[in-house]
Amino acid sequence: MSDATPSAEPRPAPWLRSFAADEARAWMFVAKSLLAMYGGAWLAMQLHLEQPSTTMITVGIVMHPQSGMVLAKSFYRAIGTVAGSLAGLLLISTFPQQREVFLLGLSLWITLCASGAVLYRNFMAYGFVLAGYTAAIVALPVVGNPLAGFESAQMRVSEVLLGILVAGVVSDVVFPERLRAVLRRSAHAQFDRFFAFLRDSLAGSLPQTRMEEVNLEFVRAAVQLEDLRASVIFEDPEVRARSSHLRLLNQRYMAAATTFQSLHHLLNRLQRQGQTEVVNALTALYQPLREALTLPARARNPSGLLAQRLERFRHTLAQNVAAQRQALAQPSGSLEFATGAALLQRLAAELHDYARTDDALRAGVIRTEQERVRFHRSNDWSDIGLTGLRTFLTMTVLSVFWILSGWSFGATTMLLATVFSGLLASSPNPVSAVLKTLYGFAAGMLVAALVEFRMLPMGDSFPFLVAATLPFLLLGPYLSTRPQFVGFGSGYTISVLLNLGLRQPMLYNPEVYFNNALSQLGGLAAAAAAFMLLPGQVSLSRQLRRLRQLVATAASARLEGLVWQFETRLRDLVQQAVVHTPAGSAQSRILMAWSLAVQESGRTLIELRHDLAAGTLPDEARARTEAAIGAIDRLYRMPDSSHWQQADAAVNAAIAAMPEGPARNHLYQIHSALHDTESPLFGPLPIPVPNPTHAT
Amino acid sequence: MPREIDLFGVLVPGLLVIFFGGLAATALIDGLLGRLGGYRHVWHPALFRLAVLVVVFTTAALLLF
Numbered sequence: 003m004s005d006a007t008p009s010a011e012p013r014p015a016p017w018l019r020s021f022a023a024d025e026a027r028a029w030m031f032v033a034k035s036l037l038a039m040y041g042g043a044w045l046a047m048q049l050h051l052e053q054p055s056t057t058m059i060t061v062g063i064v065m066h067p068q069s070g071m072v073l074a075k076s077f078y079r080a081i082g083t084v085a086g087s088l089a090g091l092l093l094i095s096t097f098p099q100q101r102e103v104f105l106l107g108l109s110l111w112i113t114l115c116a117s118g119a120v121l122y123r124n125f126m127a128y129g130f131v132l133a134g135y136t137a138a139i140v141a142l143p144v145v146g147n148p149l150a151g152f153e154s155a156q157m158r159v160s161e162v163l164l165g166i167l168v169a170g171v172v173s174d175v176v177f178p179e180r181l182r183a184v185l186r187r188s189a190h191a192q193f194d195r196f197f198a199f200l201r202d203s204l205a206g207s208l209p210q211t212r213m214e215e216v217n218l219e220f221v222r223a224a225v226q227l228e229d230l231r232a233s234v235i236f237e238d239p240e241v242r243a244r245s246s247h248l249r250l251l252n253q254r255y256m257a258a259a260t261t262f263q264s265l266h267h268l269l270n271r272l273q274r275q276g277q278t279e280v281v282n283a284l285t286a287l288y289q290p291l292r293e294a295l296t297l298p299a300r301a302r303n304p305s306g307l308l309a310q311r312l313e314r315f316r317h318t319l320a321q322n323v324a325a326q327r328q329a330l331a332q333p334s335g336s337l338e339f340a341t342g343a344a345l346l347q348r349l350a351a352e353l354h355d356y357a358r359t360d361d362a363l364r365a366g367v368i369r370t371e372q373e374r375v376r377f378h379r380s381n382d383w384s385d386i387g388l389t390g391l392r393t394f395l396t397m398t399v400l401s402v403f404w405i406l407s408g409w410s411f412g413a414t415t416m417l418l419a420t421v422f423s424g425l426l427a428s429s430p431n432p433v434s435a436v437l438k439t440l441y442g443f444a445a446g447m448l449v450a451a452l453v454e455f456r457m458l459p460m461g462d463s464f465p466f467l468v469a470a471t472l473p474f475l476l477l478g479p480y481l482s483t484r485p486q487f488v489g490f491g492s493g494y495t496i497s498v499l500l501n502l503g504l505r506q507p508m509l510y511n512p513e514v515y516f517n518n519a520l521s522q523l524g525g526l527a528a529a530a531a532a533f534m535l536l537p538g539q540v541s542l543s544r545q546l547r548r549l550r551q552l553v554a555t556a557a558s559a560r561l562e563g564l565v566w567q568f569e570t571r572l573r574d575l576v577q578q579a580v581v582h583t584p585a586g587s588a589q590s591r592i593l594m595a596w597s598l599a600v601q602e603s604g605r606t607l608i609e610l611r612h613d614l615a616a617g618t619l620p621d622e623a624r625a626r627t628e629a630a631i632g633a634i635d636r637l638y639r640m641p642d643s644s645h646w647q648q649a650d651a652a653v654n655a656a657i658a659a660m661p662e663g664p665a666r667n668h669l670y671q672i673h674s675a676l677h678d679t680e681s682p683l684f685g686p687l688p689i690p691v692p693n694p695t696h697a698t
Numbered sequence: 699m700p701r702e703i704d705l706f707g708v709l710v711p712g713l714l715v716i717f718f719g720g721l722a723a724t725a726l727i728d729g730l731l732g733r734l735g736g737y738r739h740v741w742h743p744a745l746f747r748l749a750v751l752v753v754v755f756t757t758a759a760l761l762l763f
Contacts, residue, residue, distance in 0.1 A: 069744070152708075174744040238743070239732025366735075 028483040030177060031067045035479040038065060038172040040468055042165050043504060047464070051164070052157045055504040060165025062495040065173065067483065070181030070237030072173040076166040077236055078129030083162045086115075086136025087155040094141045098148035101405065104141075109397035111137050116424050117390035121381055124232045131424035134393075138420055142413040174237070182238045185230045189248070192223045192255065193305065193360050197295055200262060200353075204292040210680055213266065214594035218580065220259045221597075225577040227252050228377045228570075244363065246374050251359045253375050256569040258352040264602045264671065265345040271674050272338055280335040283326045284342040290322075291315055291350065305364055309357035316350045323347070337657075341667040341674070378567045380575040382548060385538065389427050392536040396423055400528060411521040418525025423532050430581045432538065435489050436530040442493025443526055447519045449474045449494075450501035455512060467504075474498060497522070542589050545579040549593075549600050553638035556604035557631050561615060564608050572601060595682045599675065603638070606671050607631055613665035626656040627665065634672060641683055650676055713759060720755035727754075 038061045046054035064075045089111050097104040115134030119127040140158050144150045199216060231249065235242040272281050294311040301307050323343045330339055396419050404412030422436055429435045457470040475498060481491030501519055503509075552575070556568050576597045583590045610631065614624060633652035637645040653673045660666040675681060702709040728747055731737055740746045 171748060175742075175748055178744055238737075239728045239747075240735065240737055241732075242729065243733040366738075 027067065027179070028480055030179075031065075031483055032476055032479045034172055034176055035061070035065045036472065036475060037176065038169045039475065039499075041172065042168040043467075044464060045168065046161060046164055047506065049160075049164070050506065051161050053161060053503070053505045055499050055502060056158065056161035057165040057168070058504065059496055059499045060162050061169045062478065062499055063492070064166060064169045065479065067179055068181040068184065068233075068237075069173040069178040070233045073170055073236035074233040075125045075128060076170050078125040079132055080163060080166055082129040082132030083136050083159055086133040087140050087159050089133065090137035090140030091151055091155045093137065094144060094148050094151040101145070104145065105397075105401040105405075108138060108141060109394055109401065112397060112420055112424070113390045113394040116393040116427065117386045119424065119427070120386045120389050121379075123379060124229055127428060128425070131427075134424055135417070135421045138417055142417060145413070180237065181230065181234050182241055185227075185234045185241065185248075188223070188227060188230060189251065189360075189363070192227060193356075195223075196220070196255065196259070197308065201292060201295040203266070204288060204295075208266065210270075210595075211591075213263065214591065214598065217259075217263060217598060217601075218576075218590075218594055220255075221573045221576045221580070224252055224256050224259075224570075224573045247359070247363060249375050249377060251356070251363060252377070253566050253569065254352060254356040254359055256573060257565065258349065258356050260569060260601050260605050261345060261349045261352055263598060264605065265342065265349055267598070267602060267678065268342055268345060268671065268674055270680075271678055272342070274679065277335055277338060279330065280338045280342070283330055283339055284346070287319065287322055287326060287343060288346055290318060291346075303361070303364070305357050305360040309354060309361050312350060312354040312357055316347070316354060319347060319350055337666065337670050338674075340662070341670045344664060344667045345671070375563070375566045376570070378570045378574070380548070380552075380571045380578070382544075384544070388536060388538055392427075392532050392538075393420070393423055395536070396420065396528060396532045400525075409521075411517045414518055414521040415525040415528065418522050419528040419532070420525075422526055422529040426529070426533075427538060432533040433530055436526060436533060438489030439493035440523065440526040440530065442490040442495075443497040443522060445490075446478075446494040446497025447501050447522070450498045451512075451515065451519075453498075454502055454515065455510070458508070459510065471498075471502065542579075542583070542592070545575075545593065546596050549575055549579070549596050550638040550641070552600055553604045553607065554635050556607045557611075557635040561608070561611055564611075565605070568604055568608060572597065572604070592682065595680075599678075599681045599683055600638070603634065603672060603675050606668050606675070607634060610665060610668040610672070613663075613668060619665060620659075620661070623656070623659045623661065623665070626652070626659045627669065630656040630669065630672070637683070646676070646683070712763070716758050716762060717755055720751060720758055723754050724751040 039058045042057040042061050043054040046057040051057070060079070064072050064079060066072050066075065090108075093104060093107050093111065097107060112134035115130045119130035119134075121127075122130065136158065140155045141151065144154045228249070231241075231245060231252075235245050241248070269281060269284060272284075294315045295308070297304055297307060326343075327336070327339065330336065397416065400412070400416040400419055404416060422439060426432045426435045426439070453471055453474060458467070461467075461470070475495070478491050478495030478498065481487040481494065484491070500522070501515065503518075549572075552568060552572055555571070556564065559567070576593070579593055580590065583593060610627065613619070614627060619627070630649070630652040633645070633649040637649040650673075653669060653676065657666060657669045657673060660669060676683065701712055703712055703715055704710075724747070727750055737743045737746070
């Protein structure tokens with residue numbers, strides 16, 4: 003080393019340390035994967051199962067560095083395998099002689115499962131896909147010999163369940179890497195980032211683009227937390243016990259984020275309208291909040307402290323509102339002021355709830371009485387139909403090809419096409435995902451040929467098998483830990499195991515081998531072709547329509563639990579749409595602008611309906627308000643200038659008829675949102691707006 | 699306890715039935731312990747969980763067979 007630093011102990015550079023930590027983590031995963039694979043294979047051989055390779059493939063598929071992921075995936079894989087085997091058995095026993103009807107029935111079952119998978123997220127979707135293609139795995143190989151169907155199903159179930167058991171035990175018990183830590187970290191990061199952003203943005207004004215970016219970040223955090231929670235409950239019984247508490251935390255976070263952005267937009271609009279006096283009065287009101295949120299560095303219990311301070315802030319806020327109202331000279335700004343103050347009070351209450359929930363979670367309170375909430379997902383029927391159609395067409399075309407060509411390996415082509423068109427349907431870019439897997443498969447196939455025909459014939463014991471395959475199998479799990487090689491790595495692993503096809507007794511048959519290998523590549527190529535011909539991408543205008551539809555939900559659905567339903571559905575939808583739009587593009591900006599508009603208007607409509615439901619309003623005001631809600635609903639269904647004018651007139655009439663109170667504030671907020679020049683709704687502009695007029 | 703149990707015409711090993719019963723019992727114990735915070739006193743919760751399953755399953759198998 004030429005660099006002569008005078009330090010006594012040479013410490014490794016930070017990049018070296020992080021590199022070493024990263025490599026250690028990756029190799030630990032490789033070691034665990036291999037341990038589980040060979041352990042599973044050995045057990046399968048001891049138990050005289052037909053194809054130990056299935057057990058190994060199962061291990062290869064469910065293995066993940068974090069044990070919560072493995073357990074969650076295993077759980078749904080077990081259910082999917084059992085359901086799929088039963089379906090396959092039923093099909094083969096119902097139509098043992100009619101090849102065409104059998105294949106049609108199989109296609110229908112798989113289509114049904116693939117469509118069902120679109121309805122769910124996480125590994126639940128995986129379970130559905132699996133139930134579909136397991137039926138094919140069980141039934142296709144025995145189509146010429148239906149009597150072997152039961153045996154085939156039984157073997158498949160035993161091999162897969164054995165693999166799941168081994169993978170689960172190894173990943174959970176041997177140096178486990180806990181997903182729970184990730185969950186805790188991201189919940190804390192979400193909390194800290196949210197409050198830090200609040201603190202900083204209260205100091206000055208915020209450009210609209212920044213607000214959109216931050217909103218997107220908040221949406222991602224909310225969806226990610228829910229996804230993590232769904233996996234961690236399998237790993238940690240304590241998290242499972244607190245699962246609904248975590249959901250509540252997430253909901254409160256979303257509610258507070260919505261209220262914050264509503265307040266922010268209201269202030270911006272007032273500023274633009276030149277109502278400086280009102281803005282100053284409101285700014286004076288929320289200044290103490292900024293101080294309350296500024297915690298001393300290294301606070302020991304940040305959320306507890308925040309909760310205390312927010313409670314104090316809420317108390318003083320009520321007095322300050324009265325004082326500022328008195329000080330406000332002109333009566334013309336009183337409605338604007340009252341609306342802003344009410345929003346601020348709601349924000350304070352929601353922040354307080356959020357901080358308290360977080361505090362209870364950090365303190366590790368398990369049994370708490372609280373409301374049960376759900377994370378609602380948003381699904382598009384066209385998406386489900388499209389996935390179903392794609393699966394059905396792929397299956398049918400390949401069935402016909404198989405029957406007409408008489409190629410006895412056509413079944414494998416069908417199988418692989420089904421498996422991967424189901425598994426990769428939900429990935430952001432299915433074509434490239436399939437192609438990456440295809441390259442992995444091709445590489446694995448050559449390696450497996452080398453091992454099977456050059457090395458395996460030299461020995462005949464289990465240790466020899468391990469020694470011959472280990473150097474090649476290492477590569478797959480290692481590549482899976484690198485984000486850019488995930489698809490290639492898993493394709494490679496599956497391909498090596500599948501083509502090696504450990505069975506009892508082993509076969510030495512190059513002809514079968516290469517036929518199989520070719521048919522696998524054909525299957526993958528067919529899946530890629532299916533994704534190219536019928537891409538799952540939903541157009542932007544359709545996504546915007548679905549987004550705006552949420553306002554209709556807010557305007558008419560049953561009120562009970564509607565806030566939670568609205569907030570979660572909105573996040574899920576935005577997250578789905580964002581996956582398909584390039585970051586920072588005009589499309590993504592339109593999407594975010596609409597999502598903010600829907601967020602504010604929808605939430606305010608719900609609050610307004612709560613005011614109506616309280617039932618203390620005069621009849622005329624109630625009727626006018628209901629008319630206004632209907633008009634807003636129509637406007638969001640079909641945003642054009644005539645609907646905008648109707649909505650504006652209806653809201654103004656409702657404000658005129660409404661006595662002072664929360665309902666009037668909410669109506670004013672809707673009015674203000676209607677007149678927001680930065681909103682995509684503004685003016686008679688048709689939809690979609692390529693670039694909202696923007697004062698830069 | 700018979701060695702094999704007739705389930706809709708399919709002969710299922712008795713041990714398998716006991717194993718699934720053991721899984722269910724372990725899940726119950728697991729949920730209860732998690733709810734009561736018992737896992738905070740355990741060094742390696744996953745290993746503990748596995749051990750509970752083994753104990754429950756072998757006890758039932760030895761008693762019933």
